[in-house]
Amino acid sequence: MALKKSDLxxxxxKSCDELxxxxxxxxxxxxxxxxxxxxxxxDKYAGRxxxxxxxxxxGGFADMVAAKNKTDIGDRIxxxxxxxxxxxxxxxxxDLTDFNDEEKLGKGKDMVxxxxxxxxxxxxxxxxxxKNRSDDDDILGDxxxxxxxxxxxxxxxxxxxxxxxxxxxxxxxxxxxxxxxTARSQSVYDPTCGSGSLLLKVVDAxxxxxxxxxxxxxxxxxxxxxxxxxxHGHPGSEIWKGNTLSEPHFLDHGKLKQFDYVVANPPxxxxxxxxxxxxxxxxxxxxxxxxxxxxxNGDYAFLLHILKSMKSTATAACILPHGVxxxxxxxxVIRQNLVERKxxxxxxxxxxNLFYGTGIPACIIVLDKAGADKRKGIFIIDASKGYxxxxxxxxxxxxxxxxxxxxxxxxxxxxxFSRLVPFSEIExxxxxxxxxxYIDSTEAEDIQDLSAHLQGGIPDRDVDALAPIGPCTPAxxxxxxxxxxxxxxxx
Numbered sequence: 001m002a003l004k005k006s007d008l009x010x011x012x013x014k015s016c017d018e019l020x021x022x023x024x025x026x027x028x029x030x031x032x033x034x035x036x037x038x039x040x041x042x043d044k045y046a047g048r049x050x051x052x053x054x055x056x057x058x059g060g061f062a063d064m065v066a067a068k069n070k071t072d073i074g075d076r077i078x079x080x081x082x083x084x085x086x087x088x089x090x091x092x093x094x095d096l097t098d099f100n101d102e103e104k105l106g107k108g109k110d111m112v113x114x115x116x117x118x119x120x121x122x123x124x125x126x127x128x129x130x131k132n133r134s135d136d137d138d139i140l141g142d143x144x145x146x147x148x149x150x151x152x153x154x155x156x157x158x159x160x161x162x163x164x165x166x167x168x169x170x171x172x173x174x175x176x177x178x179x180x181x182t183a184r185s186q187s188v189y190d191p192t193c194g195s196g197s198l199l200l201k202v203v204d205a206x207x208x209x210x211x212x213x214x215x216x217x218x219x220x221x222x223x224x225x226x227x228x229x230x231x232h233g234h235p236g237s238e239i240w241k242g243n244t245l246s247e248p249h250f251l252d253h254g255k256l257k258q259f260d261y262v263v264a265n266p267p268x269x270x271x272x273x274x275x276x277x278x279x280x281x282x283x284x285x286x287x288x289x290x291x292x293x294x295x296x297n298g299d300y301a302f303l304l305h306i307l308k309s310m311k312s313t314a315t316a317a318c319i320l321p322h323g324v325x326x327x328x329x330x331x332x333v334i335r336q337n338l339v340e341r342k343x344x345x346x347x348x349x350x351x352x353n354l355f356y357g358t359g360i361p362a363c364i365i366v367l368d369k370a371g372a373d374k375r376k377g378i379f380i381i382d383a384s385k386g387y388x389x390x391x392x393x394x395x396x397x398x399x400x401x402x403x404x405x406x407x408x409x410x411x412x413x414x415x416x417f418s419r420l421v422p423f424s425e426i427e428x429x430x431x432x433x434x435x436x437x438y439i440d441s442t443e444a445e446d447i448q449d450l451s452a453h454l455q456g457g458i459p460d461r462d463v464d465a466l467a468p469i470g471p472c473t474p475a476x477x478x479x480x481x482x483x484x485x486x487x488x489x490x491x
Contacts (some may be wrong), residue, residue, distance in 0.1 A: 004477045008125055018114055023104045029151040030097040030220060036144065037094055037227045038084060043129035052235050059083030065123055068116045078113065115154040120356050126431045137282060144231055144298045148195055152356035159190030162181030163194060164265045165354060166395035169201035172263045175366050181206045189213040189259040191244040191305055192266040196225035200232050202263055212237035213259065215244045245301055248284065256284050256308050262316035266302035268358060269321060273298025274384035291333040299324045300334045307367060316367040321360055326434040336431040339423065342372040346379040346408060349435045351387040353394045377422040379411050382439040416440060472480060
């Protein structure tokens, strides 16, 4: 029978409780997610010779169960994971976490009890992934993202950068036109891929499989991305560690490799983006013809890297802080050059407080090289007011995701929400792209009519506002204020 997601999530979260106290969420996530990976591949592939993962003797979850209550349980778990990693070329990915760390897990009996309970939670028969019959339901991948979302919430500011909310990821996947992909040879690239969730959402939205490429600067987060790819059935994905701006991994004859689709949620306003290379003499010519981003703000550095990484027929979507739309000086020059080259297809303003690690509002900038020569303007959406309050964060609802995606793809112009802004108007505003300059999303003041409150009836102004609906019908004649006389009674 199929596993219930709620039961799985509840059990996994109990495992986190066993680790709280000695470390924060940014650390104990590594323990839980590593065990989750070992448990899954052991249940699915142990004893099989025709699978993508080989579970060696002494390198599976059953060996962890055998280590319960042993005085050297931490060292034993380390060795079990090392065998699994070596057998599957996952060294440096699943073996980064030290299960014998006394500072984090306690000494002597404290460590033994903590790890024994932790393994015991995963030993629960209800968590047997090998018996799951819901093949079309990626229950483990969902659980993986569920945990990452909660880890991001608990990690606090600066610790939640490895996760992009799934709702936002879906919008990026929708607006880059990935539904038109036709071959597995087509590629998707994320230069700051974090845990890989954004890449996976793009692949999920494509009608065919895509070749996946990603780069991540943090080693532990890169390991999360690799495990995430394996758990979602994409072990062939190329995920590399390194600084994308100073040491881009994906090259083609000394130039940046180019891709069919690019998505990214880079670190906002990174101050040390120039570290490790001479941006003024960038060997990849990312800033040539556009301008050099300011020394202590790397937002446009990432956007220009994305632009250079796009094929001539490619589309891309990047999440950036709202400031890129209106900040002056060097960024104003870059923005003008982008607008004049007509490579910006659209801008989507998002609600504030959506992301883990920052409460500032962000926007999605959609780039499209193929349609630049015929483009008449930039399609702008103000989606800042469509969200649901969820604890201390805001969250996009299903209706918000669909409205943004559908309106953008059809370029529907809706008052107070979206419009195609001609390049001439943008030029007239000195290439300032601040959304309120082009879309007035303020709501009309609700005028109170004291006479109506005290004496009853419907104010004429309210009835007149409904005039576009059409003329009154006989059915409304006795309730409509335009037909009521002093002696009438509304029915």
